[in-house]
Amino acid sequence: MRIRGRIWKFGDDIDTDAIIPARYLNTSDPEALARHCMEDADPSFAARMAPGDIILAGKNFGCGSSREHAPIAIKGARVGLVVAASFARIFYRNAFNIGLPILESAPAAAEIREGDEVEVDIETGVITDHTTRKTYQAKPIPAFMRELLAAGGLVAYVRRRTQPAGG
Amino acid sequence: MPMTISEKILAARCGRPQVNPGELVEVRLDFAFANDITAPLAIRVFREAGGERVFDPERVAMIPDHFVPNKDIPSAMQTREMREFALAQGLPHYFEVGRMGIEHVLLPEQGLVLPGDVIIGADSHTCTYGALGAFATGVGSTDLGAALVTGTTWFRVPESIRFLYHGEPEAWVGGKDLILYTIGRIGVDGARYKAMEFAGPLIERLPMSDRFTISNMAVEAGAKVGIIAPDEVTDAYVRGRARRGYTFYRSDADAIYEAVHTWDLSGLEPQVACPHRPDNVRGVSELREVRIDQSVIGSCTNGRLEDLRTAAEILRGRKVAPHVRCIIIPGSPEVFRHALAEGLIQIFVEAEAAVSTPTCGPCLGGYMGILAAGERAVSTTNRNFVGRMGHVASEVYLASPAVAAASAVCGRIAHPGDVAGR
Numbered sequence: 286m287r288i289r290g291r292i293w294k295f296g297d298d299i300d301t302d303a304i305i306p307a308r309y310l311n312t313s314d315p316e317a318l319a320r321h322c323m324e325d326a327d328p329s330f331a332a333r334m335a336p337g338d339i340i341l342a343g344k345n346f347g348c349g350s351s352r353e354h355a356p357i358a359i360k361g362a363r364v365g366l367v368v369a370a371s372f373a374r375i376f377y378r379n380a381f382n383i384g385l386p387i388l389e390s391a392p393a394a395a396e397i398r399e400g401d402e403v404e405v406d407i408e409t410g411v412i413t414d415h416t417t418r419k420t421y422q423a424k425p426i427p428a429f430m431r432e433l434l435a436a437g438g439l440v441a442y443v444r445r446r447t448q449p450a451g452g
Numbered sequence: 453m454p455m456t457i458s459e460k461i462l463a464a465r466c467g468r469p470q471v472n473p474g475e476l477v478e479v480r481l482d483f484a485f486a487n488d489i490t491a492p493l494a495i496r497v498f499r500e501a502g503g504e505r506v507f508d509p510e511r512v513a514m515i516p517d518h519f520v521p522n523k524d525i526p527s528a529m530q531t532r533e534m535r536e537f538a539l540a541q542g543l544p545h546y547f548e549v550g551r552m553g554i555e556h557v558l559l560p561e562q563g564l565v566l567p568g569d570v571i572i573g574a575d576s577h578t579c580t581y582g583a584l585g586a587f588a589t590g591v592g593s594t595d596l597g598a599a600l601v602t603g604t605t606w607f608r609v610p611e612s613i614r615f616l617y618h619g620e621p622e623a624w625v626g627g628k629d630l631i632l633y634t635i636g637r638i639g640v641d642g643a644r645y646k647a648m649e650f651a652g653p654l655i656e657r658l659p660m661s662d663r664f665t666i667s668n669m670a671v672e673a674g675a676k677v678g679i680i681a682p683d684e685v686t687d688a689y690v691r692g693r694a695r696r697g698y699t700f701y702r703s704d705a706d707a708i709y710e711a712v713h714t715w716d717l718s719g720l721e722p723q724v725a726c727p728h729r730p731d732n733v734r735g736v737s738e739l740r741e742v743r744i745d746q747s748v749i750g751s752c753t754n755g756r757l758e759d760l761r762t763a764a765e766i767l768r769g770r771k772v773a774p775h776v777r778c779i780i781i782p783g784s785p786e787v788f789r790h791a792l793a794e795g796l797i798q799i800f801v802e803a804e805a806a807v808s809t810p811t812c813g814p815c816l817g818g819y820m821g822i823l824a825a826g827e828r829a830v831s832t833t834n835r836n837f838v839g840r841m842g843h844v845a846s847e848v849y850l851a852s853p854a855v856a857a858a859s860a861v862c863g864r865i866a867h868p869g870d871v872a873g874r
Contacts, residue, residue, distance in 0.1 A: 298640050298729065302837045307816035311519060311526035313493045325839040345641035348674060349835060350816070351576040353493055353592035374645050374676055375576060379592035429476050429606070443501040443598045 286407045288365035288386070290337040294399040295326055297343035301376065304347065304355040315361030318354050322362040336363035339403055343369065343394055347376025356385045366405060368412060368423065370394040381430050382439040388412070388423035396421075454704035456612040457679055458647040461587040461701055465570045473611040473710075481603055482569035482586075485513035485545075487555055487812075488520055488527065490574035490593045491534040497597025506541050507603030510695075513545035513564060514538045515555040518812045523819035553784025553810045556580040556668060556752035560660075561786055563693030567682045567700050572596060572605055577752050577834065579675065582648075582667035583660065584690065585682035585700060590671060610676045611710040612647040612703075617654035619718035624868040626762075627662025628754060628832065628852035630654065631669040632723035636733025637713070644674030646710065649703065654717060655680060660689040661758035668753045669834050672730040722867060724830075725850035728838045736855055739865040746829040747778045747860035748841075749853050750808075751815045754832035755783025757790050759853040764796040766857035766872045767803040773863030778805035779814060779821045805860065817841045823848075830859040 303326040305318055312318065323330040323340075340359065346369035347355060356379045359367065366386035380387045386407050393412045397403060401416035410423035426434070436442040453470050455463065463471045465479040486494045491514055498506075506512045514534050519527035538546035545564060547553070556577050559565045565581045571588035572578065574596040581588035591605070599605045615634060630650075635642070648670045655663070663680050670678020682690075682700040690698060722736040749755075749763050760782060772778040780800050782788040788810070791797050800807050814821030815833040823829055823842030829849070831841065836848035851859070854868040861871050868874070 300835075300837045302816070302835070302840050306839050307818055310489045310816075310818075311524060311530060313530075325837075325844050328844075345644060345674060348640060349576065349671075349837060351574060351578075351590040351592055352489065353574075353594060354489075356592075357493075371641070371644065373641070373674060375590055375592060378595060382592060382594035427476075427608075439594050439598050440497055440501045443601055447502045447601060 287404060288337060288339065288407065289404040290339045290365045291335065292339050292341050292397055292399055292401045292403050293330060293334060295340065295342040298345045298348055299326055299342050300349035301347055301352050301355040302349055305352065305358040310352060310354055313354060313357065315357050318358035319361030322358040331362055334362065334364065337365040339365050339405065340367045341394060341397055342367065344371045346372050348373035351375045353379045353383065356380045356383050360385045366407065368393055381433055384438050390421050390423040393421040393423070454706040454708065456647065456649060456703040456707040456709070457585065457681055457701045458587055458612055458677060459609060461568060461570060462607065462609055471609045473609050475609045476606055477609060478604055478606045479570050481511070481572060481599055481605060483511050483565050483571045484573065484596060484599050485515060485555065485559065486574040486593065486596050487518050488516040488531045488534055489518045490596065492530050493593035494574055494597035494600065495533060495537045497594050498600045501598055501601050503601040506600045509541060509543050512543055512600060513559060514543055515547050515552060515558065516549070517552055517554050517810065518816065519818050520552065520811060521549050521809065551785060554752045554755055554812055557755050557783030557787065560584060560664065561693065561784055563690065563695045566690060566694055566696065566698035567686060568698050572599055576671045577668050579670045579678050580664050580668040580752060582670060582677050582679040583663035584686060585680060587677055587679065589676050610645055610647040612649050613643055614649045614651060614709045614712045616652035616712065616714040617717055618652050619716040621717045621720040623874045624722050624854045625720055626852055627658055627665035629720065629723040631666045632725050632733050632850065633717070633720060635669065635673050635731045636723065638673055640672060640729055640731045641674040643670065646675050648673065648675045648678040650678065650680050656683065659758060660685060661756040664756065665753055669730070672834060722852055722855050724855060724865065725836055727836050727847040727849065730834070730836060730850060736851070736865060736867045742849065742865040743828065744776060744830050744859055744864060745827040746821060746823065747776060747856045748814050748821055748829060748831040748833060749856050750781030750783060751812065751833040752783065753834045754853050755781055755787065757787050759832065760787065760791050760796050762853045763857040764799045766854060766861065766868055767805065768799050770803055770861050770871065772804045772860045776860050776863050777821070778860040779808065780805050781808045782810060784810055814841060830856045830865060832856050
């Protein structure tokens with residue numbers, strides 16, 4: 286899968302309260318959450334971004350709360366993927382579990398600029414900045430996470446085990 | 453091969469003699485739970501994954517604590533979804549308002565989470581139970597929903613980092629100050645994906661309440677777990693509460709750590725995390741000019757009886773400063789009952805503090821103490837991110853119950869010694 290979009294750049298340690306503030310956690314509806322995506326980091330983000338755009342961030346993206354509403358808000362806003370220097374661990378699991386593509390690349394996070402036009406091949410992890418004509422190789426996705434993705438997420442993975450073929 | 457306590461617990465629960473950092477293991481869960489914010493999503497996942505009955509009703513809890521007693525109609529709808537699921541599944545550990553406590557205060561108190569357990573909760577502060585010598589960590593709703601079906605989950609075995617504390621800190625320094633100091637030293641991602649292991653003479657002499665506070669904030673350094681080897685203090689706490697058997701594990705003397713930090717905390721003063729990150733930590737005496745509008749004492753970090761006793765020691769016979777709202781929230785009905793019996797609630801009310809039924813409310817800017825633009829709070833909670841307790845232009849300073857109570861009296865950030873002797 287290839288994703289092409291404009292870069293929205295954020296800093297280090299973007300916490301889940303910034304991604305989706307707790308005042309909106311009285312719902313888990315993706316569209317309702319999407320309207321407030323990234324609100325406390327950039328209040329204009331949800332209104333200005335276009336589907337397929339890419340969030341680029343520094344280290345430890347998604348730190349803080351375990352709220353799955355954070356990746357749901359990003360996916361609900363139809364962000365194409367998140368590239369960060371690194372991810373906080375609960376956010377990392379949650380993103381794979383709900384099928385939000387994420388990739389880790391510290392050089393891409395450092396060098397790619399706000400507004401650049403970037404294309405990403407999720408399978409190979411190749412990140413191409415069409416504005417600067419530079420490419421980056423993201424860290425490979427761990428084998429088990431690839432297996433989860435191939436199964437169609439954690440729900441499908443568990444379903445396959447609880448409901449054996451023919452049963 | 454030698455192993456750390458975290459490795460031993462994971463090995464026991466995946467039926468192997470040895471596990472090594474970096475390996476993926478599938479483990480049997482001893483306990484799993486969710487709250488009113490995370491349960492509705494988990495319940496939907498449970499159904500989508502083909503779940504009919506939870507893997508073991510005795511090992512599952514549903515706790516409406518975040519926006520409960522419900523703050524608005526949508527939160528009431530979420531709680532209703534959780535309540536109906538708990539009833540339909542016949543879950544014995546659903547805690548209704550009045551019996552409900554903040555999950556991480558309540559579950560250890562009820563003897564439902566125990567030493568040697570592997571525990572997941574759909575809440576990041578699930579790492580609190582590391583204080584009991586359990587491998588406990590927060591997950592999202594999908595992981596939790598899937599685990600309710602299978603009774604298992606997967607982990608990457610974390611590398612361990614050991615923290616050894618010794619020396620003689622100042623009076624009024626406790627678990628909150630130790631963990632704030634630690635996060636200040638290593639940063640908010642200083643233990644990302646790792647197991648933090650807290651040890652040394654200073655830890656050994658801490659009561660369980662302070663140990664829970666320390667383990668609770670391990671996630672604020674990015675850690676997967678924050679574990680403390682169980683000892684006689686743990687044993688005294690667990691005995692009489694435990695609803696099932698439990699096991700004490702300890703790290704081998706020659707276990708392999710990614711790093712060992714040995715810190716002499718002699719003369720350490722009470723610590724405060726300044727806006728807007730838990731690692732922006734300074735000594736309280738540097739902050740005496742900071743005027744406050746609100747002081748919050750409670751939460752899964754500091755809502756235990758010992759925390760309220762400390763607050764009462766400072767508030768006894770004094771008044772909250774006229775321009776300050778002091779909000780005190782016992783973490784569970786048991787904490788509340790003891791606080792009543794000991795006269796602590798009387799002290800708080802006489803001091804003109806507001807006392808609430810247990811809730812997470814203000815900690816995450818839910819309700820019960822939202823800050824307006826430009827307002828500033830001292831809080832015994834665990835996060836001070838932008839907008840965490842209200843408006844994006846408000847500020848939260850994280851501190852111990854002693855500092856929060858002294859600050860409430862002074863109307864500015866205060867050293868407990870400014871107000872009371874110890």
